[in-house]
Amino acid sequence: MEKIGKVASENGVVIFSKSTCCLCYAVQILFRDLGVQAVVHEIDHDPDGKEIEKALTRLGCNGPVPAVYIGGKLMGSTNEVMSLHLSGSLLQLIRPYQQTLSSHD
Template sequence: MDKVMRLASEKGVVIFSKSSCCLCYAVNILFQEIGVSPVVHEIDQDPDGREMEKALMRLGCTAPVPAVFIGGTLVGSTNEVMSLHLKGQLIPKLKPHQQQTMS
């Protein structure tokens, strides 16, 4: 649990993912299209991956991946992220973490 919380707090937007998960890929692409480059931790490639997966479930993830953290706070998995986006509530949460683009 400590490792998950430490990693989740290291950057503004953190996604715990599995390299073979298409929903993880879709969420990652959504953030990139919004202008946010999340830190992605592939838990299937981490020696502590199974423990990390259990910790994510204990934190309240309905599915262990993708687990999205914004500002160190668990937002949820695909359903929660997409629901926030459709309600227009995701982009305001991401404003502090968007890349500055040159015009």
């Protein structure tokens, strides 16, 4: 879906989310704690939400939310993001989008 690509490519870190999803909230907090100001797109507040949800599932998100994009590329849902974080790979991916953090360098 064009809307997903547009939002994902225009922002560094994008989380497609639902306002009632606790896993979505956990992923948002993870990025916040890592110093990233992610763009959160609440699909349950979007008139095209059902189509976005279907498109995210077709793109390979098993969920379909949260769906995390970094640098315009789909990283996946909670499991994929947490696996990247635990392996240390997530920090490399988000480095260009991190705000300066005191004493975390």
